[in-house]
Amino acid sequence: MDIGVIFPQTEVGGDLGAVRAFGQAASGLGYTHLAAYDHVLGGDLAVHGDIGGPYTIDDTFREPLTMFAYLAGCTDLAFATSILIGPQRQTALLAKQAAEVDLLCGGRFRLGLGIGWNKLEYDALGVPFEQRSAILEEQIAVLRALWTEKSVTVDGRFHHIRAAGLAPLPLQRPIPIWIGAFAPAALRRVGRVADGWFPHVRPGGGLEAALEIIREGATEVGRDLSGFSFEGRVEYAVRDLDKLAEHARRWRQAGASHLSLITMHAGLVGVDAHINAMSEALPALL
Numbered sequence: 563m564d565i566g567v568i569f570p571q572t573e574v575g576g577d578l579g580a581v582r583a584f585g586q587a588a589s590g591l592g593y594t595h596l597a598a599y600d601h602v603l604g605g606d607l608a609v610h611g612d613i614g615g616p617y618t619i620d621d622t623f624r625e626p627l628t629m630f631a632y633l634a635g636c637t638d639l640a641f642a643t644s645i646l647i648g649p650q651r652q653t654a655l656l657a658k659q660a661a662e663v664d665l666l667c668g669g670r671f672r673l674g675l676g677i678g679w680n681k682l683e684y685d686a687l688g689v690p691f692e693q694r695s696a697i698l699e700e701q702i703a704v705l706r707a708l709w710t711e712k713s714v715t716v717d718g719r720f721h722h723i724r725a726a727g728l729a730p731l732p733l734q735r736p737i738p739i740w741i742g743a744f745a746p747a748a749l750r751r752v753g754r755v756a757d758g759w760f761p762h763v764r765p766g767g768g769l770e771a772a773l774e775i776i777r778e779g780a781t782e783v784g785r786d787l788s789g790f791s792f793e794g795r796v797e798y799a800v801r802d803l804d805k806l807a808e809h810a811r812r813w814r815q816a817g818a819s820h821l822s823l824i825t826m827h828a829g830l831v832g833v834d835a836h837i838n839a840m841s842e843a844l845p846a847l848l
Contacts, residue, residue, distance in 0.1 A: 563814050565847050566595030566822045568644070568795070569629070570836050572621045573826050580833035581629060582636060587837040589637035591844055595670070596633065597644040597793075597822050598626040605682045615679045627659045631666050640670030644760050644793070644822070645742035648675035649697035650687045653721055656701075657708040661732035669733030674760055675702070676742040695747070696720070702739055702755050709736040740793075746775055753779025758791040758819070765794075765812040793820035796847065798839045799828035807846040821847060 567588050574580040588596055601623045605613040617623070630641040641663065648656065664671040677694040678684075684691040697720050704721045707714045709732050716723040740758035743749050752759045753776040763769045773792075780787045794813030796806055813821050825839040 563810075563818055564594040564640075564820045565592075565810075565844070566597055566640070566642070566820060567593050567840055568822050568824045568826070569596055569598040569624070570826045570830075570833075571598060571623050572617070573830065574833045574836065575622050576624075577833070581624065581632065583833050584836060585633040585637045585639060588840060589639050591841055593639070593823075593840070593844070595640035595642055595820065595822070596630075596637075597642040597674075598624065598629060599644055600626050600646040601680065601683065602647075602650065603680075603683045603686055605680070610682065613680065613682055617680075627663055630663045630671070634663065634666035634668075639667070640672075641667055642672040642740070642793075642820075643674045644740070645674040645676035647678035647680075647683070648701050649677055649694040650683055650689050653701045653704050654708065654723065654726075657705050658728055660705070660737055661709060661728055661730070664732035664734055664737050665730065671732075671734070672738045672740050672758065673705075674740040674742055674758075676760075677748070693720075695751075699751065699755065705739065706736040709734075740791075744772070749775040750779030750782070752776045753781075753787065754783050754785065758793065760793055764809075765816040769816055791819035792817075793822060794818040795822050795824055796843075797827065798823060798825045798843050801828070803843070803846040806843055810847045823847065 585596060601617050604617050604619040604621050606619045626643045626646060660673050677698055681691045700718050700720050704716055708728050712727050713725050714723050714727050715725055738757040740760055741752045741756040742760040743752050744762035749772055761769060763772050796809045810821055823843055825836045830836050
C-alpha cells in the first residue's frame with residue numbers, strides 16, 4: 563500500500579515557499595505521493611448565502627495541475643488529483659495539461675475526476691451544471707483517446723474533434739483515471755469506466771457495500787475489475803498514533819492500494835506544523 567499525503571490546501575495560504583517546503587518534506591520523509599483537490603472559485607456568502615458546500619471565498623485553493631508541475635521539478639513524488647472537477651474544464655486542454663504533468667513527473671500521475679457540487683463554479687465557467695454527469699462520462703473516453711492516439715476524431719454530444727491530437731503524448735498511455743464517488747449512480751460509473759476510486763466511506767462504514775455497487779457497474783458492461791485500485795484516507799486530527807495505525811491496518815486489510823494522510827482540520831497553524839505532523843504520523847502508517 564503506497565503511503566501519501568494530502569496537500570493542506572485550505573490551511574497554508576498562497577505562499578510559494580509553503581508549497582515547496584511541504585512537497586520536499588513529504589518526499590524526503592518517504593511519502594510516495596502527494597494529492598490535492600480542486601476548486602476554481604469560492605462563493606461570497608455575504609451575497610449568496612448558503613452555496614451548498616463547505617468552501618467559500620475565504621478558503622485558499624492552489625490549482626493542482628500547475629502546482630504538481632512545479633513540484634515535479636523539486637521532488638520525486640507521484641501526484642494525484644483527488645479530485646479535480648473534470649466537467650468544468652475544456653477536455654482537450656485538460657488532456658494537454660495532464661499529459662504535461664505526467665511527462666514532468668516521469669509517468670507517476672493519476673488524474674482523479676468528479677462532478678462536484680458547486681453550481682456557482684459551473685455558471686462562472688460557462689458549463690451546464692445539470693449535465694455534469696453526462697459530460698464526465700463522455701469526457702473520460704475523449705481523454706483516453708487523446709492520450710493514446712496520434713490523430714483523434716470525436717463527434718459526440720459534448721465533444722467535437724476532427725483529426726487532431728496531442729504532441730507530445732504522455733508517458734502513460736493512457737494516464738490512469740480515478741473517480742471520486744459515493745452516490746450509487748456515481749459508484750456504478752466507477753465500475754463501468756474508472757481505473758481507480760477515491761472512497762467517501764471507510765472499512766466497516768460503508769466501504770464493502772460501495773465496492774459491491776462498483777462491481778455491479780462493472781458487470782453491466784462485462785468489465786474485469788481484477789486490477790482495480792482504491793485509496794483510503796486517515797486523519798491526523800485523531801491525535802492518537804495507535805488509532806492512526808489501526809485505521810491504516812483496516813485500509814490495508816480492505817485491499818486499498820494507496821493511503822493518504824490528511825493533516826488539515828487538526829488545529830495546525832503554518833506549514834511547519836503540517837510538516838511535523840507528517841513526520842510524526844508516518845511510522846504509524848507503514
